Amino acid sequence: MPRAPDELRALVEERLDELRLWPQLHGQAESVRYSLSVGGKRVRPVICLATGEAAGVEPEEALPAACAVELVHTFSLVHDDLPALDGDEERRGQPSTWRQFGEAVGILAGDALLAEAFRLATAYETPHVARELANATLGMIGGQYLDITGTAPDEATLHRLKTGCLFAASVAIPLWVAGMPLPEQDRWRAFGDELGLLFQIVDDILDGDGFALAHGVDGARALADEAAERARTRLAAIDADTSVLREIVDGLAVRTA
């Protein structure tokens, strides 16, 4: 019986809480823990664990990879919040990392989150887990560059980079943990692409920007429904018990926060 999203999320929270950071980080560890504790929905690591379980990997085995994905996500938030970028003083009702620890330690906190993510991702025998994570991270950075410089060719490219890359990696990484050869990953990866798009469209509807601005709320809602439907179709094409992933798609489609 595969575990429900809430159970998977509890596993992620527990592992993040007790994460053993590299001792040589010294006092820098405090800001890393703070950044991680500010929380969030842990959507990406839960997708990681659910995909892993569908592909035959126990959550315990996929947890380091799932946490690595969450650390890369947190790295991107910590650096995006910096004064030179978005200048956000709050994150989920708490002071953002740089606001809490100062700008210098805030920059180093993002750096440390990224390096810790790769330390976790290289705990596997295959280098593909970490390689997939590096590629996704570079895509996110490229997306952030297009965003702050206003040079994105179009909205779709921007979202594919800023959000889509790491969602796609959240699906692809556990496949490597499962030892699945690349040619067999196609259908799973196609699912991951739709999932990232679905998340982004709903995010924009909730925030009233992006897709909601470009297509109106009703138009964006229709696009979200289409993306969710494509994601379900992709899942149905996979020969495995993808019921939990299906539940995640349904939840992302109707989420209100």
Add this chain to the structure above:
Amino acid sequence: MPRAPDELRALVEERLDELRLWPQLHGQAESVRYSLSVGGKRVRPVICLATGEAAGVEPEEALPAACAVELVHTFSLVHDDLPALDGDEERRGQPSTWRQFGEAVGILAGDALLAEAFRLATAYETPHVARELANATLGMIGGQYLDITGTAPDEATLHRLKTGCLFAASVAIPLWVAGMPLPEQDRWRAFGDELGLLFQIVDDILDGDGFALAHGVDGARALADEAAERARTRLAAIDADTSVLREIVDGLAVRTA
């Protein structure tokens, strides 16, 4: 006949010049290339290649790992130069990356260098190359934290983290590329530790700070000579042709720039 340090350095320069960055970086790639082109002595990647050759690895095979080490070094310079940290406007007579591209792109340039380093380091079948690099990176970040917050327990700890970690990794990483099991790496690693210390002491003599302030120039010079001698002793204990590494030690001991 093992290649001389200058030949190895030429290989590094050539590979860095033609480095294929991840296409999704888009325009962010420009600041990454700029940061790398500002140059430097490429000491770490040359040590990487020389150690690899002594351990039986062709430079061509060790080059991605050597470049990964140089990218992590460059990442640390780019972020250290930021206004919130050292606020350096110049690096080797050219505008520092943030001064050239703005602070936001400067932050992202460091992030991209770090992620590209892990992309290079995960090109090997063994995850140990990237894991060793992640550990060294975390040590460097911890050292930078101790430095900017003035919380280092002592000067030696600070230098071991800020400089020593990546020098030690420059020796350890090519051993993984060579497929050398951990228990056989001891003597090489002991050499790497001395090399980092030697580099730092001479650096401080040239800059008139750190060891030179604490021990006077003559005292620091004596410490450098001792570190160089210990490095040579470590090398002599290794059953391999370490003549090029010996040449590098001799060069580091007497360098004037």
